[in-house]
Amino acid sequence: MRASDRAYATLRDDIIEWRLRPGTVLAEVEQSERLGISRTPLREALGRLTAEGLTTASGGRGVVVTDISLDDIDQLFELRETLEGRAAALAAERGDALTFQKLHHEFLQAPALIQADDPARHEYYDLVGRLDSAIDSAISNTYLAQAMRSLRVHLVRVRRLAADDAGRLTSAAAEHAAIAEAIAAGNPRLAEAATMLHLHRSLSHVKATHTPH
Amino acid sequence: MRASDRAYATLRDDIIEWRLRPGTVLAEVEQSERLGISRTPLREALGRLTAEGLTTASGGRGVVVTDISLDDIDQLFELRETLEGRAAALAAERGDALTFQKLHHEFLQAPALIQADDPARHEYYDLVGRLDSAIDSAISNTYLAQAMRSLRVHLVRVRRLAADDAGRLTSAAAEHAAIAEAIAAGNPRLAEAATMLHLHRSLSHVKATHTPH
DNA sequence: GCGCGCTCCTCTGTATACAGAAACTCTTCC
DNA sequence: GGAAGAGTTTCTGTATACAGAGGAGCGCGC
Structure with missing residues (x-):
């Protein structure tokens, strides 16, 4: 399995299970170090999450976990x-x-x-x-x-x-x-x-x- | 505008306007040279196209333009x-x-x-x-x-x-x-x-x- | 002559280095 | 005391280098 797939699955589960709360900023270097991978596959994972609507690209401040009202x-x-x-x-x-x-x-x-x-x-x-x-x-x-x-x-x-x-x-x-x-x-x-x-x-x-x- | 956005818009239009026919293989190096950008932003563009269903990741052979039956x-x-x-x-x-x-x-x-x-x-x-x-x-x-x-x-x-x-x-x-x-x-x-x-x-x-x- | 296997080659997946931009902070002026 | 501006710092966006995997082509054996 690809590193980007693992990163995507992990982050997706963390968001769905509310371990990553809405408003949490997912900085690239921080998350790539946490998951033990490089920034490149992590970026792909974040892109997929954003396309799904679980995160949003918030200006120059990385992607943030979306809220559900x-x-x-x-x-x-x-x-x-x-x-x-x-x-x-x-x-x-x-x-x-x-x-x-x-x-x-x-x-x-x-x-x-x-x-x-x-x-x-x-x-x-x-x-x-x-x-x-x-x-x-x-x-x-x-x-x-x-x-x-x-x-x-x-x-x-x-x-x-x-x-x-x-x-x-x-x-x-x-x-x-x-x-x-x-x-x-x-x-x-x-x-x-x-x-x-x-x-x-x-x-x-x-x-x-x-x-x- | 980001290079990946331009690549996405260009490829998307090329596919929608049938300039890129179904079955066409979009190899990363080939397309990145055609569009004058690096592989990294091109990969992001291809990822977005694949998420939309305009292309599909075909094994180890790059992404191919999907057909419409x-x-x-x-x-x-x-x-x-x-x-x-x-x-x-x-x-x-x-x-x-x-x-x-x-x-x-x-x-x-x-x-x-x-x-x-x-x-x-x-x-x-x-x-x-x-x-x-x-x-x-x-x-x-x-x-x-x-x-x-x-x-x-x-x-x-x-x-x-x-x-x-x-x-x-x-x-x-x-x-x-x-x-x-x-x-x-x-x-x-x-x-x-x-x-x-x-x-x-x-x-x-x-x-x-x-x-x- | 046909099929199997090996080798080479190209392509994707990943890591890292660099540049530009945005935000934060500290300082200075009003 | 507050606000504005410049410096600094940290982040994203992009380019490139490297490694592994998969496929194509060629040769050998049956």
């Missing part, structure tokens, strides 16, 4: 509603029913995963990731899939702001199950509606439990 | 429909009526611009760009606006494939006028419908006059 979250979910609503509808039209039937059943059994004593809930979030991937490939549209992937980076960051307690995750699992079921049934409008419902509740939960940093 | 055009317009339909609806809800009334009147007089003896139709495309910008700022959603901007790069490239004759441009102007009118009237569903109609006709025209390169 409440207004940003609203905008993020507005775009998410647009993209994922359409994606769910397309998946219902074009997807493989069996794949989503299996995911549907997995989500029905998700409460067991949530009760497992893993504070990070790896297994559950892995299941959510598999549903996202299944939709991505079902829609057969690389541009739409790419747009959703670039959104998810920011959404993971927002998720860390909210207290994802077991109660909310159990409800979310039921909502995901409804989405998978509607796609498996080949019902575009129902899939879109189920997605809207899920996103509305997610946004409400985030805004309710949002802890200003 | 008929299937790509379908996918592109599918995403465009999703994003611009929603954007038009949001603009109708949140936009300033006077701004779009003015644009509406300008589009009604657009046939004169199209008849002007400018083969590139600068004035007309400038007007289209102003409508896009007006929608971008009216929606008050930087993430959605950003997604549409990244799409437009590819769409300009597609536009160059089609023969944009005066007849089609006159029809397109009328469709744009309808979009602006609906937004000015504050009617979200009508704005979305007018956008759908315009995109459907644009796609039909592109596919009808598409000349395989």
Whole structure:
């Protein structure tokens, strides 16, 4: 793996997990020494982060970690509603029913995963990731899939702001199950509606439990 | 202006205007000598192009200019429909009526611009760009606006494939006028419908006059 | 004659050196 | 005491040198 890839992955995770707080200045020499690489690959990593919107080039003072305001979250979910609503509808039209039937059943059994004593809930979030991937490939549209992937980076960051307690995750699992079921049934409008419902509740939960940093 | 910015703008235009054909290998030393700059800023430019999807990193053989297939055009317009339909609806809800009334009147007089003896139709495309910008700022959603901007790069490239004759441009102007009118009237569903109609006709025209390169 | 393997060569990935620009600070003047 | 300006310092932007990896071409063997 290239040094610039490692630097990118490390910095991206540090930002997403809020180890690097918004407003932090990422000076090139400082970060290159911290990561044990030269300035050249680090610059490439910073460029990618800036293109994604996780950092912004702030004048001559290096790049700084961007903040996420409440207004940003609203905008993020507005775009998410647009993209994922359409994606769910397309998946219902074009997807493989069996794949989503299996995911549907997995989500029905998700409460067991949530009760497992893993504070990070790896297994559950892995299941959510598999549903996202299944939709991505079902829609057969690389541009739409790419747009959703670039959104998810920011959404993971927002998720860390909210207290994802077991109660909310159990409800979310039921909502995901409804989405998978509607796609498996080949019902575009129902899939879109189920997605809207899920996103509305997610946004409400985030805004309710949002802890200003 | 930075050398990397100039290199990016030059290469981007060369690709969009089809001066650099799909499949062309952009070797670093070759291009850096052609543009009269060093490899370092050129690498940054190539990185940005690859992030946008205009080029792809092809193994150890440098980056190559991506192709646009008929299937790509379908996918592109599918995403465009999703994003611009929603954007038009949001603009109708949140936009300033006077701004779009003015644009509406300008589009009604657009046939004169199209008849002007400018083969590139600068004035007309400038007007289209102003409508896009007006929608971008009216929606008050930087993430959605950003997604549409990244799409437009590819769409300009597609536009160059089609023969944009005066007849089609006159029809397109009328469709744009309808979009602006609906937004000015504050009617979200009508704005979305007018956008759908315009995109459907644009796609039909592109596919009808598409000349395989 | 065809296929496999080796060698050479070119290209990317990385490190470092240098120059220009921007910001901070200290001093001086009002 | 405050503000403006010059000096200094540190940063980014660019160029170049070096090393490793990958591919192409040629030769050898079957």
